[in-house]
Amino acid sequence: MPLFPAGHAGAARFAYNWGLDLVSNHLAARRTLVVPAIRQGAGREEAKCWADGPLGPLPWTLPALRRAWNQAKDSVAPWWAENSKESYNSGLDALARALDAWSKSHRGARKGRSVGFPRFKTRDGARRSFRVTTGAFGVTDSRHVRLPRIGFIRTKEPTTKLARLLDAGSARVLSAAVSEQAGHWYVSFTCEMDRPVPQPPAGPAVGVDVGVKSLAVLSTGEAIENPKHLSKYRRRMARLQREGSRRRGPAKGRAPSKRWVRSAARLGRAHARVAAARSDGLHKLTTRLAKGHETVVVEDLSVAAMTASAKGSGLWRGKAGLNRAVLDASPGVLRRRLTYKTAWYGSTLVVADRWYPSSKTCSRCKTVKAKLSLSKRTYRCERCGLVPDRDLNAAVNLASLVESPTSIGIASGAGTGRGQLPVNAQGEERFMGSPRCSSTNCEDGSTAPQGQRTVTATRQQVAPKPVLVGSDR
């Protein structure tokens, strides 16, 4: 298979870097005008306005970047016609988004981690990808896709399901994203499609505890085995790593040896294989849960906090091995997939607030322990003598959150009973109740806001599934 989409991905990167250079230069030039103006007593906004006179407005929205690119492309990239114009557009689009995220983060208008100023994409460092939104593209039959400029491609995986939907007219392709992972090229179609209003599945509510020992434990007593692909492949990866370290890697002013490139590619493929197998296990589990249960209750685990640092603080101190196990089990992915799949199949996802002491409550008599260390894998109730498995105990408690809302302190009038948790316009509902958790040292070692518990029910989202189109090998 030739490197057919690589040129387009390279074009996207070229446009991204070109636009970033343009914006950086513009910002630098503006600074040289704005700073002295402010020193002479002008206001910041006033100075910026004044600088826009000789410089022109900062071209950092997608339309502005596109205009600038179309004016400059003949001189900076005379070869531009070799690739679809969509590829340059997707690079500029990515840049506009990155600049917007940086600007919002800078002004404090963006949630989450602070976003830095965009950086140039290197040839080897950046993931190769581009997106197509207009032109001749789509799924042509059960084995072929079409992309602008590239033409018809036979896929390695069947595209039957999507082809049928398109033929029947019940789906419409909006965009195609082409990307590379470990030498394989994938295409992902974002579609708009009709989905019949689903009937809620008949199965009872199920609590899911994302464990460390097993992938998940259900309140029904079933333990889903952890896909320990990473452990299975760890030795092989270690060997490849050693092999690579003996070969001549890249350094300043020196290209890596061909053998080094080869073993790096092999290691990348091993990682990709593990990721694919793990992803498959999670897809199967989440589909089964969303299809078979009226309500699925999960814990709001903060994966970032759990795996933040091996040195860390509090409960998760010194847990490098645990970090690996937690990431291996991918609780974040589990929750994200449950979010959209429950919407597809008509079930409801309930996310218990992170302060809900699911692990520390006895699932029979509801006594809450003040502290339960993570290393204790079984729960032992001092009051009624129940000794369940720790994860199972937590799963049962999560399920009971919707089975009998009143018994665990959810305010009356808010919850209307079994699986009927109300969803407001934002798809989120807060319940205030008397706290069972009397300890301030809560579930994850932080201080709980006393007397507050959040139950979130979320709906609808579609994630495109990529189709393998070919590989470089």
Ligand SMILES: [Zn+2]
């Ligand atoms: Zn008990």
